[in-house]
Amino acid sequence: MNGLPRIAVLLKQVPHPDYFDRIAIDPEKLVIRREGIPTATNPLDKVALEVALRARETLPRGTEVHAFSMGPPAARETLDEALAMGADQGFLLCDRAFAGADTLATAKALATALSRFGHYSLIAAGAETVDGGTGQVPPQVAEFLGVAHVTSAISLSVKACSGGGWCAVVDQRVERGRLSLKVKLPAVISFGRGAAEPRIPSALDVVRGARKPVKVLTLRELGLLPEDVGLAGSPTRVIGLSEVGRARRAGGEVFSGKASEAVSVALKRLKELGAL
Amino acid sequence: MDFCLSRAEEMWQRAVREFAEREVRPRVRELDDAGELPRDLVKRMGSLGYLGVVTPEEYGGAGMSHVARLVMVEELSKVYPPFGFFFQAAHLAIYAIQKYGTEEQKRKYLPSLVSGDAISCMAVTEQTGGSDPANMSTVATREGDGWVINGRKVFITLAGVADVCAVLAKTGERAYSIFIVENGTPGFSVVRRESHMGMRSIPVSEIAFEDCRVSKESLLGQEGRGLGAALAVIAEIGRTGAVGVALGISGGTLEAAVKFAKQRELYGKPISELQGIQFTLADMDTNYHAARLLGYLPSWLLDQGKTGREVSKEISRAKAFACDVAISNATKAIQIHGACGTTPEYGMGRRLADAIELLAAGGTQEVMKVTIARGLLA
Numbered sequence: 001m002n003g004l005p006r007i008a009v010l011l012k013q014v015p016h017p018d019y020f021d022r023i024a025i026d027p028e029k030l031v032i033r034r035e036g037i038p039t040a041t042n043p044l045d046k047v048a049l050e051v052a053l054r055a056r057e058t059l060p061r062g063t064e065v066h067a068f069s070m071g072p073p074a075a076r077e078t079l080d081e082a083l084a085m086g087a088d089q090g091f092l093l094c095d096r097a098f099a100g101a102d103t104l105a106t107a108k109a110l111a112t113a114l115s116r117f118g119h120y121s122l123i124a125a126g127a128e129t130v131d132g133g134t135g136q137v138p139p140q141v142a143e144f145l146g147v148a149h150v151t152s153a154i155s156l157s158v159k160a161c162s163g164g165g166w167c168a169v170v171d172q173r174v175e176r177g178r179l180s181l182k183v184k185l186p187a188v189i190s191f192g193r194g195a196a197e198p199r200i201p202s203a204l205d206v207v208r209g210a211r212k213p214v215k216v217l218t219l220r221e222l223g224l225l226p227e228d229v230g231l232a233g234s235p236t237r238v239i240g241l242s243e244v245g246r247a248r249r250a251g252g253e254v255f256s257g258k259a260s261e262a263v264s265v266a267l268k269r270l271k272e273l274g275a276l
Numbered sequence: 277m278d279f280c281l282s283r284a285e286e287m288w289q290r291a292v293r294e295f296a297e298r299e300v301r302p303r304v305r306e307l308d309d310a311g312e313l314p315r316d317l318v319k320r321m322g323s324l325g326y327l328g329v330v331t332p333e334e335y336g337g338a339g340m341s342h343v344a345r346l347v348m349v350e351e352l353s354k355v356y357p358p359f360g361f362f363f364q365a366a367h368l369a370i371y372a373i374q375k376y377g378t379e380e381q382k383r384k385y386l387p388s389l390v391s392g393d394a395i396s397c398m399a400v401t402e403q404t405g406g407s408d409p410a411n412m413s414t415v416a417t418r419e420g421d422g423w424v425i426n427g428r429k430v431f432i433t434l435a436g437v438a439d440v441c442a443v444l445a446k447t448g449e450r451a452y453s454i455f456i457v458e459n460g461t462p463g464f465s466v467v468r469r470e471s472h473m474g475m476r477s478i479p480v481s482e483i484a485f486e487d488c489r490v491s492k493e494s495l496l497g498q499e500g501r502g503l504g505a506a507l508a509v510i511a512e513i514g515r516t517g518a519v520g521v522a523l524g525i526s527g528g529t530l531e532a533a534v535k536f537a538k539q540r541e542l543y544g545k546p547i548s549e550l551q552g553i554q555f556t557l558a559d560m561d562t563n564y565h566a567a568r569l570l571g572y573l574p575s576w577l578l579d580q581g582k583t584g585r586e587v588s589k590e591i592s593r594a595k596a597f598a599c600d601v602a603i604s605n606a607t608k609a610i611q612i613h614g615a616c617g618t619t620p621e622y623g624m625g626r627r628l629a630d631a632i633e634l635l636a637a638g639g640t641q642e643v644m645k646v647t648i649a650r651g652l653l654a
Binding site: 021077080081083084200201202203204205206207209210 | 282283284286287288290291294295298299323324325326328329333337338339340344538
């Protein structure tokens with residue numbers, strides 16, 4: 001007899017992609033200046049949440065989906081969005097000590113929270129964020145928890161394993177097709193573009209979501225030391241940051257003649273330039 | 277003082293914004309060009325609870341606040357004002373039924389009206405104008421066990437597509453009553469669809485009642501008390517809805533103007549760097565936020581338990597000011613867009629036409645000022 005599976009989803013609040021033109025770099029602190037830029041939930045994290053919510057519909061009644069996020073107090077908005085979409089409970093890792101964390105320190109804090117507040121069968125996340133874009137946190141969380149991980153999945157079904165416990169069957173998009181994998185849970189699975197279209201909450205979803213709790217977890221509640229997390233716990237040091245110029249260069253080359261010939265010449269030239 | 281939205285209202289704002297951006301914005305040009313009510317989107321908005329936002333949960337609604345409704349109308353109108361206008365009208369009869377209806381009427385009509393399976397309208401205005409009900413010519417007379425309605429109503433938003441119409445008729449000397457008339461009832465007809473410069477996808481029609489017989493169960497609210505009930509619904513839903521649409525147009529045209537000013541280059545730099553443009557944007561922003569402060573107050577007061585009658589001055593101030601700002605901001609946005617301002621691709625001209633439609637919706641600007649002055653001089 002299997003116990004109920006429990007699902008956690010990791011979500012990050014990021015600068016709103018529509019306002020990326022307002023993002024600037026602080027030349028002294030070597031960090032991105034985000035002040036005054038509207039925020040949004042990382043789009044792929046919402047995809048992961050949608051996949052998790054759909055999986056819950058196929059699982060026994062009572063299966064819960066919990067949303068986790070780490071960030072400033074305003075990151076609660078991301079958890080509220082998750083609760084409106086259908087998550088059952090939210091956990092916000094919020095403490096000044098967490099500030100400046102690299103992916104490793106972020107993963108350590110998240111993994112600690114996940115192991116302390118629930119034995120999760122499945123931990124879902126977006127394959128990458130639109131701001132950092134490293135895609136490192138989900139595998140790092142899996143390593144800290146000592147469980148399997150699958151990255152950039154595009155589908156999920158959770159089933160009871162023949163030998164007991166729960167298994168996930170996931171598809172991954174690979175260069176020339178799809179790779180189907182069966183993973184014994186617990187595992188961390190990150191989801192890529194196209195895995196699901198996140199739902200838009202209805203009025204009633206919002207009303208019910210607003211009644212659900214968000215628990216704030218501080219450093220103390222996680223039982224971690226200041227040197228384990230945030231900037232202090234981050235081995236990564238940014239030593240330089242520069243903007244990539246996007247200005248078009250004047251000139252260019254025009255290849256005329258038959259289209260097929262012109263394309264061949266253009267391809268050859270691109271190879272010469274090292275662009276291909 | 278607390279100027280913050282509640283947690284649920286903030287969550288709601290994000291949800292409506294996401295719907296508007298994902299499912300409405302890509303279709304704005306198509307909707308403007310078609311000039312017809314898109315039933316698929318109405319059904320979709322019904323499934324998302326937009327039609328029942330202030331309707332109690334037991335009748336299929338979400339039971340949210342008046343502020344939440346205003347948030348919804350504003351967010352939709354930032355992207356596509358005719359949808360805000362749709363809710364300004366579609367909520368009238370829904371609200372009238374939930375506020376004054378019998379339990380049987382609520383169970384019969386509300387579930388399908390809030391799901392979007394059926395649409396309703398409210399018919400008050402006649403050729404004599406919407407603000408002079410004393411000279412109303414539509415009459416309902418008792419006959420047998422029911423009523424017979426005769427008369428005409430004009431400028432009825434959503435008539436022609438509505439399945440249910442809440443109509444105000446004279447039932448005696450200085451006595452008015454509201455009746456629920458279902459589409460298809462013999463003697464009830466749509467005379468013609470009227471042509472208006474703005475809100476093109478929202479049908480507005482003239483309707484006629486010729487010996488239209490309805491049962492006694494069609495009476496909505498108390499006999500003879502219909503005028504007060506209709507005016508309360510117009511104030512609490514109609515005028516506050518117009519405020520939301522006006523705020524949406526003001527905010528939406530401001531956003532479009534900022535975006536365009538940052539992209540359009542002149543003299544080798546974006547026109548947003550020209551002080552003349554900056555002053556215009558600053559004026560638009562200031563007026564928009566002033567209108568929001570005036571505009572959200574009456575809905576908040578309604579949520580505190582005040583009646584439309586008690587906050588009529590606040591509603592009138594908000595409507596008069598917000599509509600002026602909507603027209604002003606849409607006009608300024610056109611100016612900032614230059615020659616692009618009146619093209620359908622940028623849609624600013626259409627938003628100005630939408631804003632002008634609001635001048636008479638739920639009462640003219642002059643009627644709003646009369647109400648404000650009456651309060652001052654009482």
